[in-house]
Amino acid sequence: MVLRNTTIRLNRLVTDRDGNLVTPDSHVITLTDAIGTPTTLGPPSQDPVTGEYYVKYLVGAAALVGTWKAVWTVVVGTD
Numbered sequence: 351m352v353l354r355n356t357t358i359r360l361n362r363l364v365t366d367r368d369g370n371l372v373t374p375d376s377h378v379i380t381l382t383d384a385i386g387t388p389t390t391l392g393p394p395s396q397d398p399v400t401g402e403y404y405v406k407y408l409v410g411a412a413a414l415v416g417t418w419k420a421v422w423t424v425v426v427g428t429d
Contacts, residue, residue, distance in 0.1 A: 352384070352418045354411050362394070362403045362422050371401040374424040379405055384416030 352358065360379065366372050379391040394403040 352409055352413065352415065354409055354413050354415060357406050357408050359404055359406050360391070360420050360422065362424070363401065364403060364424050364426070366426075372426050374403075374426050376425045377403065378421075378423045380421045381407060382419045382421075384414040384418060 360381075362377075364372055364374050377392055377394055379394065380388050381391055382388045389407075391405045391407055394405040396403050
């Protein structure tokens with residue numbers, strides 16, 4: 351549930367199949383609101399301690415309250 355006037359943080363840890371951290375070639379982050387309107391976010395920042403990528407988004411006062419959907423796609427090499 352997304353609430354108005356709040357900042358949400360989306361996190362993503364990017365690893366290979368063996369669990370080792372990898373640096374993606376690209377990120378595509380799409381946040382879709384409660385009525386299906388998509389917004390592209392990014393670029394993400396990276397936490398230097400954990401290696402986790404994150405992006406913050408301020409939900410405005412007029413935003414629709416409800417369930418939102420986030421899709422975060424990364425590309426590493428040809429995978």
